[in-house]
Amino acid sequence: MRIDIENLSFSYGGRAVLNGIDMVAQPGEITCVVGPNGSGKSTLVKCIETLLIPSGGRVLLGGEDARSMQRVAIARRIGYVPQRFDLAFSTSVFDLVLMGRRPHVSWKSSARDMDIVIDTLVEMELESVAMRPFQLLSGGQQQRVMVARALAQQPECLLLDEPTSALDIAHQLALMDTVSEYAKNKGLSVLMVVHDLNLAARYADSIVMMKDGRVVVQGEPEGVLTRENLSGVFGVQALVGKQKGRATVIPVATERVEAARMT
Ligand SMILES: Nc1ncnc2c1ncn2[C@@H]1O[C@H](COP(=O)(O)OP(=O)(O)OP(=O)(O)O)[C@@H](O)[C@H]1O
Numbered sequence: 001m002r003i004d005i006e007n008l009s010f011s012y013g014g015r016a017v018l019n020g021i022d023m024v025a026q027p028g029e030i031t032c033v034v035g036p037n038g039s040g041k042s043t044l045v046k047c048i049e050t051l052l053i054p055s056g057g058r059v060l061l062g063g064e065d066a067r068s069m070q071r072v073a074i075a076r077r078i079g080y081v082p083q084r085f086d087l088a089f090s091t092s093v094f095d096l097v098l099m100g101r102r103p104h105v106s107w108k109s110s111a112r113d114m115d116i117v118i119d120t121l122v123e124m125e126l127e128s129v130a131m132r133p134f135q136l137l138s139g140g141q142q143q144r145v146m147v148a149r150a151l152a153q154q155p156e157c158l159l160l161d162e163p164t165s166a167l168d169i170a171h172q173l174a175l176m177d178t179v180s181e182y183a184k185n186k187g188l189s190v191l192m193v194v195h196d197l198n199l200a201a202r203y204a205d206s207i208v209m210m211k212d213g214r215v216v217v218q219g220e221p222e223g224v225l226t227r228e229n230l231s232g233v234f235g236v237q238a239l240v241g242k243q244k245g246r247a248t249v250i251p252v253a254t255e256r257v258e259a260a261r262m263t
Pocket residue numbers: 012017035036037038039040041042043044
């Protein structure tokens with residue numbers, strides 16, 4: 001499902017956090033959102049999920065204005081993994097992933113729902129913890145369970161807010177490979193907030209670079225991850241190269257450090 005964001009604005013109280021955002025996430029593609037802390041990435045994702053109501057502009061989900069859609073219709077189409085998840089109740093990993101099926105079931109889960117949950121747990125290599133309480137898992141395991149729950153939902157669009165922040169390098173790659181396969185094979189649009197620019201360069205079809213609540217640029221990784229953009233947006237001097245056809249970023253110094261060195 002294609003997501004179009006048109007001239008989107010949002011304020012917390014009177015404080016403007018998003019200012020005229022325009023961007024698109026295409027089906028079958030991974031779109032990564034990058035930008036400094038506090039630039040509005042999570043707020044943007046929450047506006048798309050309709051957890052927050054924009055003060056201006058609109059979110060189109062498959063061409064339809066999100067404001068005119070029922071909550072359950074949005075829940076069926078969007079799988080969302082927030083940056084933080086503090087569950088207020090105790091549950092097993094299996095039951096938590098099964099909850100991902102909730103937008104599709106009436107009052108009783110079917111054998112098919114169970115099969116989808118089992119397949120997703122296997123795919124995410126979570127079989128060994130399936131019956132354990134979610135609260136007792138490590139941060140990285142919890143993160144993978146929450147992604148499994150969103151995948152079990154079989155949405156048309158996945159919104160992932162820093163899904164790899166607690167993962168070791170092998171699980172980062174495994175998760176990104178799985179998400180890529182879902183995008184390519186099932187036509188999912190994946191919108192993902194990430195801080196690791198090299199992970200974005202390796203997996204993104206498109207990168208949205210934000211600063212101060214605005215989109216500075218959106219495009220293919222090579223066109224976005226330039227020395228000029230990294231300097232202007234992050235205040236970082238970086239070497240930008242290419243490995244196996246993909247952009248690579250090696251930060252050299254922050255411009256603050258460099259300015260201090262020159263004086
Ligand atoms: N619930 C809230 N109430 C008021 N202000 C908020 C709230 N949540 C976020 N903000 C502010 O909105 C701005 C954007 O926050 P947001 O979490 O969207 O940024 P981000 O780009 O995702 O940051 P990070 O990379 O640190 O996760 C920040 O200045 C933040 O302090």
